[in-house]
Amino acid sequence: MSLKPISKENLPGHHVELGIAQPLRLDSGENFGPFNISYQTYGKLNEGKTNSILVCHALTGDQFPAEKHPITQKNGWWELMIGPGKVLDTDRYFIICSNVLGGCMGTTGPSSLNPKTKKPFGLEFPVITIGDMVRAQKLLIDHLGIEKLFSVIGGSMGAMQVLEWASKYGDRLHTAVPIAGAPRHSAQNIAFHEVGRQAIMADPEWCQGDYINENKRPRRGLAVARMEAHITYLSEPALHRKFGRRLQERDQISYGFDADFEVESYLRHQGSSFVERFDANSYLYITRAMDYFDLAAEHEGVLANAFRNTKVRYFIVSFSSDWLYPTIESRAVVHALNAVAANVSFLEVQTDKGHDAFLLDEPVLHETLSGFLEGAIRHSGLGL
């Protein structure tokens, strides 16, 4: 299987071209557009258009949270959460999930054709921010004619988008659920991302970002970046429980550089399978957007000011063993919301699964999120 530049023609679901009449003003100052947004929906939009939930995906996620992935044929990344009778009940809610700007699953990104040159953008693609991703999502929500979302929900980078939505477009959503997120990227977060980017750019097949034109792919560099990142998604106890020092299909160490240990074999597989579905330049651009995220910085360093006069109801979730976006980051959001007298609930899930817990079967998360949404429905009088 080899990664082809993905166009809206060869992906299932919905596509819309946005920013045609008026290009999108990016945080960098550049005017960008027109561009495509690819998205999926699950369930039915009710007559009053009041039952929609926007689900925001993480760094390497996409718009297929609740169905087979069109490339890998694996289950959607949030099938545990979205579906009939599930927490995000598709018999009740209209779920929208769009590929982020800069992505590689149909929404315009660095692997898309630049209409001006008829060649893939590569590094001609503008450097974007979480704010730009959300600005593009908002155009989609406008396009769908939805005045107010019932909820915006997401984990990891998805949580950053949720916070951005609540901060910038608070009148467009009833509830916000940032899970395993942070109001800004820490020095350690930036450092890990920088290593990943350097691994990609060190690969000669990256070709200064022009690999599609050169008919090459920086597969090994991207795989190294993914392997490194994957370690940060798991806790040490989870790695110990899953793999420990168990050997991979052998009785004793080989005294060599093969994958002697299961954990090595697992990581190599994570790396090599990732490159089949993800674009290296998208990885550069999206990690950069995350690094740049700093909600307080836009408000004179006072995070609370990002939420002044907010009417949104918040449910903030962290995981006790998440060391990538630790609880202290979620608490900073809670404190900021308390300072502006917002309606906020906070849950720290006790688990050893690390950052990836937001994707996994965590009954406490599912039950409490369900309860939070019920309460918000009662409060809103929407009668969903």
Add this chain to the structure above:
Amino acid sequence: MSLKPISKENLPGHHVELGIAQPLRLDSGENFGPFNISYQTYGKLNEGKTNSILVCHALTGDQFPAEKHPITQKNGWWELMIGPGKVLDTDRYFIICSNVLGGCMGTTGPSSLNPKTKKPFGLEFPVITIGDMVRAQKLLIDHLGIEKLFSVIGGSMGAMQVLEWASKYGDRLHTAVPIAGAPRHSAQNIAFHEVGRQAIMADPEWCQGDYINENKRPRRGLAVARMEAHITYLSEPALHRKFGRRLQERDQISYGFDADFEVESYLRHQGSSFVERFDANSYLYITRAMDYFDLAAEHEGVLANAFRNTKVRYFIVSFSSDWLYPTIESRAVVHALNAVAANVSFLEVQTDKGHDAFLLDEPVLHETLSGFLEGAIRHSGLGL
């Protein structure tokens, strides 16, 4: 500056050829030799040969802990600890530090000439273990005519060597001081090392390990490996304190892939300066030796059995913010030593500096180690 294969001719200090009459039996079963050990000494060996301390270096350390590095011209990595009047007082002790087997600073390693082929070993070099490193060191101590070391001391991989010394050759040392170490490499430790190795091997200039013959160097891969590892040597609070989200010589973000943040610039510098002094294949071999380290595994999974009947006095040190070799690993050693009624003291230094604290100015470490050594001298009756 470019890295040349280092030979004993162009390094200061002492060199000895060992394993001549009888090759060294490696843990892999291979017989290896003859080979060189390069080492430095500080202070004077007393008449009774009772005042020697063997200092064991970490993964990227070398035999120059207490003098200018012959390549980088930087201060020795443990100058804070070793010198006249310092904790490891060279007016009192005879300090020995040797480059480990597999290293690249004069002791035989993969960049050394294979006497059989007259070419650098490359991947022909045998895969070695911490046990093999210590076995080679013991030949050096034999060669120096030292029957019993006053102490064996080391941090990180140095601590693993200390534990190996105490376990295998307990009658050859009075005291053992493993600092910021572990009795085995965890799944997370192995995972981080594997990413580093993959980064090196992904570099086409690695040439399947034969880069010296091909007159190339996998500089970018090795730099990525170093950058990744360096993150694990620091704590998140230390990174936050040192860099936070401060920008590198600019007022605002550049919307590009330059090193906008100080932490990125710092890491890039760590990577690019490392490749000037270290050999990529040595990095592969030494990380592999660390991954293989598992002292309990050699004793039916019971760590205490590694120390049965030990007469050595132990001082175990960990750092509260070290997440690479966290306190729980040192505690496992303490518990094992308690189980065999060994004489053991344990110190967890409260610091936010992370794993690298063992190299830094930590007064509590220096004071307590000094006290421990004084006590051991009194107890031993050596009258140093």
